Amino acid sequence: GxxxxxxxxxxxxxxxxxxxxxxxxxxxxxxxxxxxxxxxxxxxxxxxxxxxxxxxxxxxxxxxxxxxxxxxxxxxxxxxxxxxxxxxxxxxxxxxxxxxxxxxxxxxxxxxxxxxxxxxxxxxxxxxxxxxxxxxxxxxxxxxxxxxxxxxxxxxxxxxxxxxxxxxxxxxxxxxxxxxxxxxxxxxxxxxxxxxxxxxxxxATWMERTPILRFPDAPELERAYSLARASLRRLYAAPGEGLTGLVAGYPWYSAIWCRDLAWMLPAVLWLGDVDWVERSLSSVFHYQLHADVPILGGRPGELPMQIAPGPIFLYGTSDTTLYYPGLIDRFIRHSGRTATAPSWNGVLERILSWGEARTDPKTGLFRNGGEVHSVGAVKDSLARVHYGIDAADTTIWDSTDRRDHAIDIQVLWNEALGVGARWTSRGTDDPRSARWTAMADRVRDTVGRRYPWPEEGYLFDSMDAEGPVRKVRPNALRAVSAGWFDTAFARSIVHRAARDDLTTPWGVRTLSRLHATYDPQAYHDGQVWTIATAWAADAALAAGEQDIGMAYLETIARRIVEEGGYANECYRGDRPEPFNSCFLLGFSVAPFLTVVFERLWGLRIDAPRVRLTVRPVFPVTWTSASIAGLRIGEGSVDLDWSPSRLSVRWSGPSALTIVTPNGEGSVPSGTRRAFDLAARAGSKWARVRPRGGMSKGDSEPPRGSSVGKLRAFQHPVASDRAPAPYTTPSLEINSRGWIRASRRRTCPF
Known part of the structure; x- marks a missing residue:
């Protein structure tokens, strides 16, 4: 059309x-x-x-x-x-x-x-x-x-x-x-x-202002990044009447769907378009409700599900509003525009008040669902009104019932509370900060006690009045990405999700095919979704499962390249065939971009403090990677990585602090500095050979030599970044597969 x-x-x-x-x-x-x-x-x-x-x-x-x-x-x-x-x-x-x-x-x-x-x-x-x-x-x-x-x-x-x-x-x-x-x-x-x-x-002008990524050892991943970036640009929309954002996708989601927008804006930040993000956030916040609007399913503090010219706006989702505190935090970190934060304090406070009203006082968990029933109760008295959605629930999988306390909703609510506590406490002694911090801790504690599913080594999908909802869905991976569990259990969750009942060669299903309600054609009960595959990549890399995470990223990259950048919304659960799908969906391409920056490159921007953390988790066989033109506040940085060295060039109004696994250092404006990524002084590194034995050296050997892989071991060994629970006082292993015996002890094998 x-x-x-x-x-x-x-x-x-x-x-x-x-x-x-x-x-x-x-x-x-x-x-x-x-x-x-x-x-x-x-x-x-x-x-x-x-x-x-x-x-x-x-x-x-x-x-x-x-x-x-x-x-x-x-x-x-x-x-x-x-x-x-x-x-x-x-x-x-x-x-x-x-x-x-x-x-x-x-x-x-x-x-x-x-x-x-x-x-x-x-x-x-x-x-x-x-x-x-x-x-x-x-x-x-x-x-x-x-x-x-x-x-x-x-x-x-x-x-x-x-x-x-x-x-x-x-x-x-x-x-x-x-x-x-x-x-x-x-x-x-x-x-x-x-x-x-x-x-x-x-x-072309827009593309020139976005970062250029090079992966010489993974040309398909590099090509997918370029195509996904261009596809995201196709979704930009400023239709007038003060509206700015990205439409959700084509052919049938041509409005600004605020949930979808929330998944796209982090990628837009990484691409450096902070002005567009600020305008988009302001557009959404303009329609925050200040009173009940039952016919639209809205409550005070809620943000719209959808906005479009007219203006036309709809409310009534459980998750949309919860994304935006985290987006405010991201925007400030990337842009450095701390002066903007006070103007959004009221928005943030109303969001948290809306969320508190939906919190179960017995557990501290956020309650999702019921919005459409509320709308239905109102419309029954209005003979000419028919609401076109009959879903019992309105989480991201809004065609299936995930009431009452879906796991991914609890992750969002915890993040929202944490952001509120941090921003209200800046420069003031606000009692709400302590309350919101306590509420956030309670959510995480409740999930940690009630959601683990020992028989599956996984997490329950939700909790309802009858107890846990025993469904294996990819949504549980969001808790892994949030860092809620120790390394052993996080890896257990990642490995369970990687089994072939949930993971296919073309992506991750919305529901395990072993469940009685699985249907390969069901929109949210069996189809493969690209965004779910991105969640799996994100969680695997966060848990230190590099090979699994890269396999998921490569799956998405392959689909993007084969489809010319137009990553489909979803595919059948039983074969790699788009089904009832948008040919381009923003939250298919955008999360892929975000994972590449945040997990694969291991980047975290802190523009107010002029800091950049760089903790890459590239495959052990890679020899180089680079980023040119990454925006940080009012400056930009170029990064050139090799296994033992990170070269940083910075242009900005003041010096940039670079944080690496080996420490931190300053890069004055207009200069280039190299950072050592090899083993820290005083450490001995060793590699396990395929047939046993080891080679020793005072530093990590040159990249030309062959490298052993973690999967040679029956049990994983944690990296420096994730020490518990497998690290022993005498043994560590870094993100590239090299083993170090601390205090010069002999490795115990």
Whole structure:
């Protein structure tokens, strides 16, 4: 379909062609296609007729421009007849499949306009139509009001050997007040390449400001990063009326879904676009409720589930609001804009008050679910209202019931309380800080006591009135990423998730196939989701399971590369086939990017203190990796890594402190400094050879030598970063697989 200003203007836009008695469709005649700088080009051949098609989004006017250039090698009987047809939508996508029925249509000279409430679209072409059709019936133009299922137009194009015939179509719109501006429409029709090129130029400028990552030992991962970064850019949206953000995905999530936005904004921060993040957060906070709105499922302090032009906004989810305290904290850490924090204190306080009202006083756990039932109770008294969602619960897996205390919701609530406690305590003696700290500790303590599932070596998915919910879902991995458990149990959870009932070669299922309710086609009860695979990568790397984490990252990278950057929303649980899926979903590509920065590179930015922590966990076989142009506050840093050395170049207003596993040091502005990543002085490092024995040295040997792997041991040995519970007083192992006997003792094997 065609989208503009976060509004779905049309459904699929199809072209049918006829030359004499021979009719054909463009897809059936395709011989080649490519996408360059946001412009999609395809070549087609039908008998003697060759067609070059160009399809591109344009920003002014907002819409899509489509051009056909035709040539023929011999005389064609009569003109080439081109019919284009599409169904109007003219609505932000609230719930997939919903579209209005009643429209207003009128012709104005060379233009066809459609209107539905405050939304509108305009259709123009450089070759005037010979016929117009509404609902497959011929229409002479003028005005029409009523049901409208399909619009079509027929155009004659004269083709002859030795000459090129061309026709350009333009569909643009969104908010009705934006359509029909001749100062923008006429130049776009006169020079469609120039109009389309502006989008490509803007994209190129944006890309130049984002970090460049190089992984010479993993070219597919490097390619996936580049493609995912470009795909995230495609989701940027600023449709007006003070709205800024990223739409959730295409084809049916073209509004700003605030849960999806919350998963995308960390990646946008890592890409350095802090201004867009600040505007996006302000857009969401503008719609925070200050009173009950039962018909929308909203309570005071709650943030919207969705915002779109109109404005249209919906509430009623358990998790959306909980993401944003952590996002505020991330924004300050990346941007260094501490002056912004006080303006958001009220937002944060209202979020925590909303959460406290949903907390179970007996356990301290956050209660999820019940929102849709509340809406239903209100709408029953309003005969004309039908709420289109019948889910019992509204966590991220909102088509299944995970009441009452889903594990990932407890992780979010704990994080929100922690952020609130830290920010309210800065510079003041606020009693709420102590209360929120105690509440956060209680949530974590309750989960630690009640959620472990000994038989599975895993975590229960939720708790309800009858006790634990015994379902193996990937959501439990969020507690591992949060660092809630010791190394042994964290690794147990990661290994349990890696079994083939939950993990497939193409990603991680939303529910184990061993559960009675598993269905490979069920949206949230068996399908494979890319975001769940990113959770698994994140948790594995956090727990020190490098090989498992890299396998998950490589799975996502392979899908992104194979799909040209458009990572699908979900796949069947029994085979690697997209099913009922967006072809591009923001929270499929964005979490992958975030894991690459935060877990694989091991980066943590603290712009207010001008600090960067670098603790990479690259595979033992890697020889180099680099980042160029990583933004930290008002400066940027370049990192060049090798197994024994980290080179840092910094440009910023003051010196940058770099923290590595071996300590920390300062990099003055405009200079480059190298940091030693080899073994600390006084330590002996050794490598276990495949057949036993060991080699010894005062420092880690050169990268050229072969390296033993942790999986040679029956039981894992913890790294320096995660010492408990396997570390002994005499034995440690670093993140690259080298063993050190402390106090110069002999290794005990």
């Amino acid at each position: 065609v989208y503009a200003q976060s509004v779905r203007l049309t459904g699929p836009w199809r072209l049918s062609l006829r030359a004499g008695e021979s009719a054909f469709e463009l897809p059936a005649t395709l011989i080649a296609s490519e996408s360059v700088n946001g412009i999609w080009r395809s070549r087609h051949r039908h008998g003697p007729i060759e067609i070059e098609q160009t399809v591109a989004p344009i920003a002014d006017p907002p819409g899509v421009i489509r051009t056909l250039r035709t040539t023929t090698s011999e005389v064609v009987p009569g003109p080439l007849m081109i019919e284009n047809h599409w169904s109007p939508y003219l609505l932000p996508v609230l719930i997939e499949g919903i579209r209005p029925l009643l429209f207003h249509a009128e012709t104005r000279g060379e233009e066809l306009r459609l209107r539905q409430r405050e939304f509108g679209l305009s259709f123009r072409s450089t070759v005037l139509p010979t016929r117009l059709y509404l609902n497959r019936g011929s229409w002479i133009g003028g005005r029409y009001e009523g049901r409208l299922e399909e619009v079509a137009s027929e155009h004659e194009l004269l083709v002859a050997p030795g000459r090129t015939a061309e026709i350009t179509f333009l569909i643009h719109g969104g908010l009705e007040r934006e359509i029909g501006r001749r100062d923008a429409v006429e130049p776009a029709l006169a020079d469609p390449e120039m109009a389309a090129g502006r989008v490509g130029t803007a994209d």
